[in-house]
Amino acid sequence: MTTPNDTLLAISTPPFWHCGRTVQKNSLHTLLALAPAALLALLQWGIPAMRVMALAVLACLATEALCQTLMKRKLSQSDGTAAVTGLVLAFLLPASAPWQLVLLASVCALGIGRMAFGGYGSNQVNAALVGWALVFVSFPTFMDASSSLLQTSLPDPLFQIKYFGSAAAENFSLLDLLLGKHLGGLGATQSGALLLGGLYLAARGVIRWEIPFSFLLGVVLASTALHLADSALYAGPGVHLAGGSTVLAAFFLATEDSCCPHRRIPMLLYGLLGGALTVLFRAFGMYSDGAPFAVMLINLLAPQFTLVRTPPFGSRHGKKARSWRKKAAPGALKEGGQV
Amino acid sequence: MKPYMTMIRDPRFRLLHNEERPLGAGPNPKRVRLNREGFTILPGIKKKSLVSPGTRLAVHPSPEKGDLHAPIYGTITEINARSIFVDAVDPAAMEPGAFPEVPAPVDLLKEGKESDELAAAVKAMGVNTRSLGRRTKTLFVNALNPEPGVCWAEPMLTQHAEVIQTGLELLRRLKRAEEIILAVPKGSAARFPGMEMAYVEPMYPNSVNELLIREVTGEEAPPNVAAVGLHNVWSLGRAGVTGLPLTETVITMGTAAHWANLIVKNGSLVGELLDFAKISLKRGDTLLRGGPLRGESLDRLDRSITKGAYGFFVVNAGEVPPIEGDSPCINCGACIQACPMRIDPRMLSRYAEFGKYNMSRPENYRLCVDCGLCGYVCIARRPVLQYIRLAIKKLEEEERLAKLTPIEPVNKPQS
Numbered sequence: 126m127t128t129p130n131d132t133l134l135a136i137s138t139p140p141f142w143h144c145g146r147t148v149q150k151n152s153l154h155t156l157l158a159l160a161p162a163a164l165l166a167l168l169q170w171g172i173p174a175m176r177v178m179a180l181a182v183l184a185c186l187a188t189e190a191l192c193q194t195l196m197k198r199k200l201s202q203s204d205g206t207a208a209v210t211g212l213v214l215a216f217l218l219p220a221s222a223p224w225q226l227v228l229l230a231s232v233c234a235l236g237i238g239r240m241a242f243g244g245y246g247s248n249q250v251n252a253a254l255v256g257w258a259l260v261f262v263s264f265p266t267f268m269d270a271s272s273s274l275l276q277t278s279l280p281d282p283l284f285q286i287k288y289f290g291s292a293a294a295e296n297f298s299l300l301d302l303l304l305g306k307h308l309g310g311l312g313a314t315q316s317g318a319l320l321l322g323g324l325y326l327a328a329r330g331v332i333r334w335e336i337p338f339s340f341l342l343g344v345v346l347a348s349t350a351l352h353l354a355d356s357a358l359y360a361g362p363g364v365h366l367a368g369g370s371t372v373l374a375a376f377f378l379a380t381e382d383s384c385c386p387h388r389r390i391p392m393l394l395y396g397l398l399g400g401a402l403t404v405l406f407r408a409f410g411m412y413s414d415g416a417p418f419a420v421m422l423i424n425l426l427a428p429q430f431t432l433v434r435t436p437p438f439g440s441r442h443g444k445k446a447r448s449w450r451k452k453a454a455p456g457a458l459k460e461g462g463q464v
Numbered sequence: 465m466k467p468y469m470t471m472i473r474d475p476r477f478r479l480l481h482n483e484e485r486p487l488g489a490g491p492n493p494k495r496v497r498l499n500r501e502g503f504t505i506l507p508g509i510k511k512k513s514l515v516s517p518g519t520r521l522a523v524h525p526s527p528e529k530g531d532l533h534a535p536i537y538g539t540i541t542e543i544n545a546r547s548i549f550v551d552a553v554d555p556a557a558m559e560p561g562a563f564p565e566v567p568a569p570v571d572l573l574k575e576g577k578e579s580d581e582l583a584a585a586v587k588a589m590g591v592n593t594r595s596l597g598r599r600t601k602t603l604f605v606n607a608l609n610p611e612p613g614v615c616w617a618e619p620m621l622t623q624h625a626e627v628i629q630t631g632l633e634l635l636r637r638l639k640r641a642e643e644i645i646l647a648v649p650k651g652s653a654a655r656f657p658g659m660e661m662a663y664v665e666p667m668y669p670n671s672v673n674e675l676l677i678r679e680v681t682g683e684e685a686p687p688n689v690a691a692v693g694l695h696n697v698w699s700l701g702r703a704g705v706t707g708l709p710l711t712e713t714v715i716t717m718g719t720a721a722h723w724a725n726l727i728v729k730n731g732s733l734v735g736e737l738l739d740f741a742k743i744s745l746k747r748g749d750t751l752l753r754g755g756p757l758r759g760e761s762l763d764r765l766d767r768s769i770t771k772g773a774y775g776f777f778v779v780n781a782g783e784v785p786p787i788e789g790d791s792p793c794i795n796c797g798a799c800i801q802a803c804p805m806r807i808d809p810r811m812l813s814r815y816a817e818f819g820k821y822n823m824s825r826p827e828n829y830r831l832c833v834d835c836g837l838c839g840y841v842c843i844a845r846r847p848v849l850q851y852i853r854l855a856i857k858k859l860e861e862e863e864r865l866a867k868l869t870p871i872e873p874v875n876k877p878q879s
Binding site: 132133134135136137138139140141142143144145146147148150151199243244245246247330333382383385386387388435436437438439440 | 764787
């Protein structure tokens with residue numbers, strides 16, 4: 126025999142073919158999708174932004190490794206999920222964030238946000254947002270980009286529309302907002318680059334298009350409704366879509382797999398609610414950007430959305446069994462021709 | 465935009481291969497290993513018996529399971545609880561009359577038997593009739609390749625039209641359905657006179673019977689409709705055309721780079737097939753019998769191709785991401801989206817993982833059609849399908865035990 130009988134064969138279970146996707150590859154695609162925004166953030170903020178991003182990523186990796194060592198688990202830093210969480214977290218922080226703040230946020234994100242629940246895929250709320258929320262609520266002065274980044278002249282569109290009404294929105298061109306020429310988290314403001322990256326992820330099937338689509342739709346619907354109700358007080362959808370961290374929330378935060386529903390209708394409802402809540406928080410909440418809080422809230426509501434169940438196969442029968450021949454697509458049935 | 469925005473973008477899932485090469489003849493086996501589990505060995509069949517092609521070796525008590533016949537001239541070298549081994553012997557080297565006589569051909573079509581009588585005759589020819597459908601109103605013949613990677617359906621429909629035609633005629637005479645409809649891939653040029661045809665988009669998992677029925681009827685699980693595979697119809701037709709007991713099966717044999725369709729003898733050893741195809745294995749390769757999504761992996765080269773197997777594949781080490789230990793579910797939901805039955809493989813696999821089989825009950829675990837898509841898309845590389853199979857097996861076992869009446873003591877104590 127050409128193959129000796131003692132060749133060690135691998136035994137496994139079906140299916141023996143695989144789509145090739147792994148957690149690691151998905152993380153790499155996500156990092157790739159975040160890369161344009163990271164580069165633009167570097168161009169805009171320079172070394173301080175680099176410092177925050179590097180520190181957040183490293184601190185997340187280290188926290189995960191530490192927790193896994195303490196929990197006597199296999200280290201899984203190579204799958205890249207902690208790096209993604211770190212980078213997304215850094216995107217939400219201002220470039221001026223002091224190192225203690227970045228460190229605290231990262232440790233909390235991975236420690237409380239993820240590992241306390243059992244590791245990647247077990248957390249109910251997006252881990253990066255847990256870290257962000259903790260420092261955002263505890264240290265508002267450091268987190269406020271407009272007060273901590275004194276050397277810039279960039280405007281904060283959400284702050285302006287909140288306190289100066291809808292007219293302030295006219296000061297911003299959509300292009301400037303998309304190019305990230307406004308204040309906020311160091312990478313979250315790069316709406317255009319994030320949109321490109323997000324579309325890439327959706328096209329690759331790494332994230333499901335239903336969530337970002339319905340999230341953005343929710344933003345548009347809610348802001349349009351408010352704008353129509355009182356156009357002097359509430360700005361239209363443009364500034365809500367491109368300003369603040371809407372795009373980051375829609376494509377990278379709300380789509381974290383373990384925190385969202387997985388069937389189409391629940392996903393659409395989940396996204397719609399997230400988008401609508403974003404606008405409501407911005408209009409009536411105490412903070413100018415409500416997108417991260419909206420995502421945390423819909424994360425927590427995800428199990429409720431999952432209750433919208435799709436009937437399983439074969440359970441959609443009509444009351445009486447109709448003849449399927451009448452319903453079969455025309456041309457689906459034909460008499461075989463002569464040979 | 466169809467191929468984008470989705471998780472499954474595998475061109476191999478298209479079940480049409482424009483395969484025009486004829487079904488080739490497999491190797492002449494030097495040794496065969498026949499599965500005898502559940503069979504009763506006939507009297508006179510023992511170690512060192514000489515057998516001819518078509519010699520009946522064993523029968524199964526079930527009326528739906530075909531008898532077991534020797535596929536080659538040879539000597540029985542071993543009979544154990546699971547297998548019968550036959551070593552090939554050249555009939556020219558032996559004196560005439562040493563071998564039992566080859567059975568005379570039986571023309572099933574001319575004999576004109578019908579219904580149960582025909583079923584018994586077909587069983588005697590070694591064909592399993594169980595897979596030829598239960599009594600129902602409409603019976604579809606599923607002429608799609610059953611799985612990605614398998615590609616014998618097209619050559620079978622075109623080059624073996626006579627065999628299929630005979631198989632369909634015999635199927636009709638079995639009287640298990642009022643009407644028989646042949647479901648072929650969209651765009652197929654196959655024609656069978658007097659046969660009603662249905663056209664189905666040839667994309668996996670549409671070749672799974674339940675989904676094929678939905679594709680044709682537009683209804684999920686309609687009553688009084690069933691489907692049988694083309695492979696079974698071919699087996700029936702083969703017995704009808706040759707008039708001899710069925711001792712062959714059609715398989716697609718292949719690696720990622722090369723494949724071919726072969727008619728191989730029942731019981732051919734996989735090692736001999738690999739030699740025949742000049743495939744050499746390396747450490748860590750996986751051998752699988754059946755299809756790449758629903759088959760089973762083999763541990764040794766002296767396992768054999770059993771009756772009804774439709775594929776034999778080699779998956780080289782490194783072709784797919786390895787399964788590493790017991791990786792936990794990461795709740796990504798890919799299996800939920802991929803499942804054509806709209807059940808929740810994520811939770812089912814977790815229940816089985818932790819032995820909570822009863823919790824599978826409200827999750828409609830019985831709907832699983834074993835298509836394997838859940839494991840195919842699992843980014844954590846969990847054996848999702850295997851977990852579901854385990855749960856089904858455990859629950860069926862439990863239900864079977866629950867039906868048994870407990871044994872009462874024979875001598876009840878007098879009171």
